[in-house]
Amino acid sequence: MKQVEILVIGGGPAGLCASLAASSLGAKVLMCERDDVPGGQLVKQTHKFFGSEKQYAGDRGYQIGQMLVEKVAADPNIEVWTDTTVLGYYEDGVVTCEHEGAHVKIKPQRTVIATGAAEKFLSFPGNDLPGIYGAGAVQTLMNVSGVKPAERVLMVGAGNIGLIVSYQLKQAGVDTVAVIEALPRIGGYLVHASKIQRAGIPVRTGYTILEAYGNGKVEGAKIAKIDEKWQPIPGTEEDIKCDTICLAVGLSPLTELCWQAGCQVEFIKELSGHVPITDDFLETTVPGVYVAGDVSGIEEASSAMVEGRLAGLSAAASLGYGKDVAAEQQKAAMAELDELRAGPMGERIRMGLEKVAAKGGAK
Template identity: 70%
Template sequence: MKQTEILVIGGGPAGLCAAAAAAQLGASVLILERDGKPGGQLVKQTHKFFGSKKQYAGDRGIHIGDFLLDQVEQDPKVEVWKDTTALGIYEDGVVTAEADGKHIKIKPEKIIVATGAAEKFLVFPNNDLPGIYGAGAVQTLMNVAGVVPGKRVLMVGAGNIGLIVSYQLMQAGVEVAGVIEAAPQIGGYLVHASKIRRAGVPILTSHTIKEAYGENTLEGAIIWQLDEKWQPIPGTEQDIKADVMCLAVGLSPLTELCWQAECEMKYVPELSGHVPVRNDFLETTRPGLYVAGDVSGVEEASSAMVEGRLAGISAAFSLGYGKDVAPKLQAEAQEELNELRSGPAGEKTMKGILKLTGKEGVAC
C-alpha cells in the first residue's frame, strides 16, 4: 500500500497549486491525474488570462499549465502519477485507484479533492446527431489534437467559454454562424464578445435551440426567441445552417468522490450544482478531506488556482508544517479570493458561497 502525507486527486490548476503549496511548507504529496498530461483545462487554453500577476495575468493558459507542472515535477517532495484514476475514498481512509490495468491502494493522512467539473448538455430534438459537441470537447480537438470539428459552427452559450471558443474557431479558419444565448444578456466578459462581434459574428440573446436536423450528421438547427419568462415565442424561428453545434451551457462539479466519502453536500445553483459543505480553509465535513477548484463550485481558473493554494496550505498546516507562516499565507489566499470575486463578475459566486455557509441575508 502506498503511503503519503497528502494525496491530491486531480492534476488541474487547483490540484497542481495545492500540491506546490503543501510541498513548499514541507509536506510530501502524491498527485493522481487521470490524463496523460496534468494541467486540466489549462492544456487547451490558448488565450491570455486576466486578473493580476498573482494569477498569471497576461500569460496563456497552456503556458501556465506547463509552469505549474514543472514546479511540482521539480520538487522532490511531490510525486505525479499520470494516467491514474481515483476510484473511491473509504471509511478507513484508504483511497483506491486504477493505473495500467492495476488496482492500487493509497493511505494518505490528508486528501485534497480537485476533480474539476464536467460539461452540461441540452435536451432538444435530435441532440444526439454527430456534429453536436460540448465546447470543451471542441477546444480539445482544436488546441490539443489539432483537428477542426467542421466548416460552420453554431455556438450555444455566450459565457466566457462560448465566446473564447468561438474566437479560437475563427482563428482556426472555421466559420462561426452565430452565438445564441438563452439569457437576456451575455454571461462572459465584454472584451471576448467584442472580438467576435468585430469579426461580424452575431450574438443573439434571449434565443435557444428548438431542434437540430440532419440526415446522418448535423446539417443545421432551428432556433427561436424567448420571452421575459424564458418561454419560446412561436413565429420567431430561424434556420441556421451548420455542420457543427457547440454547446457552452455550463459545467457541473464532479463530486462523485465527495458523495462517496460521505461529505455533507448542498445544492447551490449559483455554484452550478451539488457541492461539498466546507469551512473557510476548504476542509469538508469529513475531517482531513479538503476541496479546491470547480469541484467546490464552478469559477474561473484563476480562482481555482488560489483555492488550490489555500487547500494545500491548510492541509500541510494541519499536519504541523509551516506553523510560523501558514496562517499568514491562508489569510493572503482568502483575500485574493475575495478580490477575484468582487464586483459584478463575482456576485453570483459570492451569493452561492453565502448560501452554502448559511450566511445569506446576514448583515456584514
C-alpha cells in the same frame, strides 16, 4: 497499499497549486491526474488570462499550466501519477485508482479533491446526432489534438466559454454562423464578445435551439426567439445550416468523490450545482478531506489556483508542517480570494458562498 501524507486528486490549476503549497511546508504529496499530462483546463486555453498579476494575468492559459507543471515536476516532495483515474473513496479512508493497468489502493493521511467540472448538456430533439459537442470537447480537438472539428458551427451559449471557443474556431478556420443565448444579455466578458463581433460572428440574445436535424449527422438546427417565460415565440423559428452544434451552457462541479467520502454536499445554484460544504480552510465536513477549484463551485483559474494553495497549506498544516508560517500564508490566500471575488463580477460567487455559510460551512 500505498501510504501517502497528502493525496491530491486532479492535476488542474487547483491540484497543481495544492501540491506545491503542501510541499512548500515540507509535506510529501502524491498527485493523481487522469489525463496523460497535468494542467486541467489550462492545457487548451490559448488566450490571455485576465485578473491580477499575482495569478499570472496577461499570460496565456497553457503557459500558466506549463509553468506550474514544470514547478511540480522539479519538486522532490511531489510524486505525480498521470494516466491515473481515482475511482473510489471508501469509509476507511482508502482511495482506489487505476494506475498503469492495475487497481491500486492508497491510504492518504489527508486528501485534496480538485477534480474540476463537467460540461452541462441540453435536451432537445436530435441532440444525440453526431456533430453535437460540448464546447470544451471542441476546444480539446482543436488545441490539444490539432484537429479541425467542423466547417460551420452553431454555438449555443454566450458565456465566456461560448465566446472564447467561437473565437478559437475562427482562428482555426471554422465559421461560427451564430452564437445564440437564451438570456436577454451576453453572460461572458464584453471584451470577448466584442472580439468575436468584430470578426463578424453575430451574438443573438433571447434565442434558444428547438431541434437539431440531419441524416446520420448534424446538417442544421432550428432556433427561435423566446419570451420572458423562456417559451419559443411562434413565427420566429429560423433554420440554421451547420455541420456542428457546440453547447456552452455551463459547467457542473465534479463532486462524485466528495459524495463517496461522505462529505455534506448541497445544491447551490450560484456555484453551478452540488458543492461540498467547507470551512474557511476548505476542509469539508469529513475531517482531513479538502477541496479546491471548480469542484467547490464554478469560478475561474485564478481562484482555483488560490484555493489550491489554501487547501494544500491547510492539509499540510493539519499534519504539523509549517508551524511558524502556515497561518500567515493561509490568511494571505484567504485575503487574495476575497480580492478576486470583490466587485460586480464576483457577486454571484459571494452569494453562493453566503449560502455555503448558511448551510454550516464558513467560506
